[in-house]
Amino acid sequence: MECVPNFSEGRNLKKIKKIFQAALRQAQGEPARVFGLEYNKDHNRMLFTIVGAPSDVLASVFAAIKTATQLIDMNKHHGEHPRIGATDVVPFVPVAGVSLDDCVLLADKLARKVAKELKVPVYLYEAAAKKPENKSLADIRKGEYEGLKIKLRKPDYGPDKLHPTAGAIVIGARKYLIAFNVNLNTADVSVAKKIAAKVREKGGGLSGVKALGFKVGGLAQVSMNLTDFEKTNFDAAFAAVAREAEKFGVEIKGSEIYGMIPLEALVKAVKNSFKAMTFKSDQVLEKRIYENQRSKD
Amino acid sequence: MECVPNFSEGRNLKKIKKIFQAALRQAQGEPARVFGLEYNKDHNRMLFTIVGAPSDVLASVFAAIKTATQLIDMNKHHGEHPRIGATDVVPFVPVAGVSLDDCVLLADKLARKVAKELKVPVYLYEAAAKKPENKSLADIRKGEYEGLKIKLRKPDYGPDKLHPTAGAIVIGARKYLIAFNVNLNTADVSVAKKIAAKVREKGGGLSGVKALGFKVGGLAQVSMNLTDFEKTNFDAAFAAVAREAEKFGVEIKGSEIYGMIPLEALVKAVKNSFKAMTFKSDQVLEKRIYENQRSKD
Numbered sequence: 001m002e003c004v005p006n007f008s009e010g011r012n013l014k015k016i017k018k019i020f021q022a023a024l025r026q027a028q029g030e031p032a033r034v035f036g037l038e039y040n041k042d043h044n045r046m047l048f049t050i051v052g053a054p055s056d057v058l059a060s061v062f063a064a065i066k067t068a069t070q071l072i073d074m075n076k077h078h079g080e081h082p083r084i085g086a087t088d089v090v091p092f093v094p095v096a097g098v099s100l101d102d103c104v105l106l107a108d109k110l111a112r113k114v115a116k117e118l119k120v121p122v123y124l125y126e127a128a129a130k131k132p133e134n135k136s137l138a139d140i141r142k143g144e145y146e147g148l149k150i151k152l153r154k155p156d157y158g159p160d161k162l163h164p165t166a167g168a169i170v171i172g173a174r175k176y177l178i179a180f181n182v183n184l185n186t187a188d189v190s191v192a193k194k195i196a197a198k199v200r201e202k203g204g205g206l207s208g209v210k211a212l213g214f215k216v217g218g219l220a221q222v223s224m225n226l227t228d229f230e231k232t233n234f235d236a237a238f239a240a241v242a243r244e245a246e247k248f249g250v251e252i253k254g255s256e257i258y259g260m261i262p263l264e265a266l267v268k269a270v271k272n273s274f275k276a277m278t279f280k281s282d283q284v285l286e287k288r289i290y291e292n293q294r295s296k297d
Numbered sequence: 298m299e300c301v302p303n304f305s306e307g308r309n310l311k312k313i314k315k316i317f318q319a320a321l322r323q324a325q326g327e328p329a330r331v332f333g334l335e336y337n338k339d340h341n342r343m344l345f346t347i348v349g350a351p352s353d354v355l356a357s358v359f360a361a362i363k364t365a366t367q368l369i370d371m372n373k374h375h376g377e378h379p380r381i382g383a384t385d386v387v388p389f390v391p392v393a394g395v396s397l398d399d400c401v402l403l404a405d406k407l408a409r410k411v412a413k414e415l416k417v418p419v420y421l422y423e424a425a426a427k428k429p430e431n432k433s434l435a436d437i438r439k440g441e442y443e444g445l446k447i448k449l450r451k452p453d454y455g456p457d458k459l460h461p462t463a464g465a466i467v468i469g470a471r472k473y474l475i476a477f478n479v480n481l482n483t484a485d486v487s488v489a490k491k492i493a494a495k496v497r498e499k500g501g502g503l504s505g506v507k508a509l510g511f512k513v514g515g516l517a518q519v520s521m522n523l524t525d526f527e528k529t530n531f532d533a534a535f536a537a538v539a540r541e542a543e544k545f546g547v548e549i550k551g552s553e554i555y556g557m558i559p560l561e562a563l564v565k566a567v568k569n570s571f572k573a574m575t576f577k578s579d580q581v582l583e584k585r586i587y588e589n590q591r592s593k594d
Binding site for chain 2 (some may be wrong): 002033035036049051095096234235238252253254255256257259260261262263266267269270273274275276277278279283284285286287288289
């Protein structure tokens with residue numbers, strides 16, 4: 001089980017450390033691992049990753065949420081990224097044999113604990129959503145903290161008013177998300193926007209693909225979120241962008257896998273690209289070493 | 298550090314288990330991992346993998362060699378695969394930050410221990426070779442056990458005569474070897490043989506590539522050993538075979554990664570195939586989990 005909590009603090013290093021260390025301290029001596037701290041000043045936001053058995057992940061992320069609730073005052077928070085609370089969003093993600101249903105159960109358990117012990121209103125999103133209108137994170141965050149202060153959206157758990165300083169929290173469960181960008185050999189951002197509109201699921205494109213066109217470092221970029229790599233992996237997304245780009249007479253300059261990616265996605269891309277249909281992740285040396293280590297522990 | 302000892306027993310399950318378990322027992326409570334036991338009746342041969350810190354790997358493989366020396370009688374051994382001893386060949390392979398030089402040192406240490414304690418003559422091969430004529434395993438094994446019985450090649454360590462039942466041992470150090478086969482959409486094995494002759498290093502082809510043409514399951518197959526994937530990885534080998542096959546009007550039906558492959562090779566293939574030049578193995582979730590686990594242990 002993996003959990004990637006996002007907090008509304010990306011500037012004050014002391015606070016960032018305290019929140020991260022709360023998760024780390026809780027995980028000490030437990031089999032949960034806490035790593036990958038990232039923070040951004042413009043977004044004024046931080047995130048890290050917790051991996052382990054469900055109960056250990058829950059204890060670790062709760063410790064961080066509690067600390068963030070005490071340290072962050074949303075009334076003084078400014079940043080480019082949309083947010084509604086000190087702990088803004090907490091997705092649980094299935095990895096290594098855990099199912100999405102297990103993640104839904106854990107999200108619900110954490111939501112009840114947060115509402116009861118920290119008195120923060122909680123919304124459940126994506127696979128954990130209790131109402132169809134709460135499936136999309138963007139819908140829940142509409143209006144942001146300032147908007148909810150004026151008119152609160154009915155929470156799934158917790159008080160019917162915002163926490164005075166920590167606001168509200170979105171908790172949920174979703175499949176592993178791969179952030180994949182393809183850079184085009186043109187400065188014309190309109191090409192990237194047109195390609196994005198073609199390849200994204202909403203435009204009748206690839207299953208599970210969200211896509212936008214940006215200009216990055218002077219070049220047009222098709223920036224994608226692959227929300228279900230078992231349906232559309234990065235190799236298929238790359239091929240689709242290349243196909244559309246060709247229509248504009250534009251070449252692909254390079255691609256970028258942003259952040260973490262599960263081994264299964266690499267294995268799947270290699271299988272497809274080299275017609276290596278019998279290839280399995282069990283053949284990857286590091287995986288075998290790791291699994292043997294676990295079975296001995 | 299990785300070690301893949303090969304023993305001349307692939308039929309008697311009791312003996313196979315005893316040899317494997319000797320390595321396993323020695324590794325109990327140590328950080329060395331023993332896994333991936335494979336054996337083949339036609340070859341009358343077994344192998345498995347040991348991974349861990351150098352001293353632990355050495356202790357584990359020595360326990361297995363000692364057991365094989367006691368159990369296997371080469372005078373009664375028949376099999377298709379070339380061999381000169383009960384423990385036939387023991388390569389040390391660098392993985393996870395270990396250098397090839399470290400592997401050479403460990404091979405030498407094991408060779409001296411085997412010669413002294415088990416009274417078996419030892420040849421050092423590949424990167425660990427003390428003489429240029431012993432670099433190639435095929436050269437050392439020429440004539441096999443039966444040939445050495447008549448005229449012994451001068452060993453690097455140990456007695457100047459074969460062990461009465463266990464024969465001799467080849468120990469050495471080499472880079473990670475990837476076994477990669479490409480199946481062609483033709484039954485004409487001569488096409489595979491011609492392509493193999495073109496792509497192999499000896500024919501002026503790809504660096505570190507050994508290649509042969511076979512007929513497997515009714516189809517022609519180019520069977521390759523990639524002895525240095527940092528120079529020629531499987532994606533480059535695939536592309537070269539495809540290019541040559543096109544000249545014969547033949548298509549690639551599929552490819553096969555045989556046995557274990559290091560994560561770095563997958564990452565390298567993905568970087569090349571999708572122009573993802575910034576992609577690193579540290580972005581693979583399972584690697585991060587594994588490394589965090591080690592740093593906490």
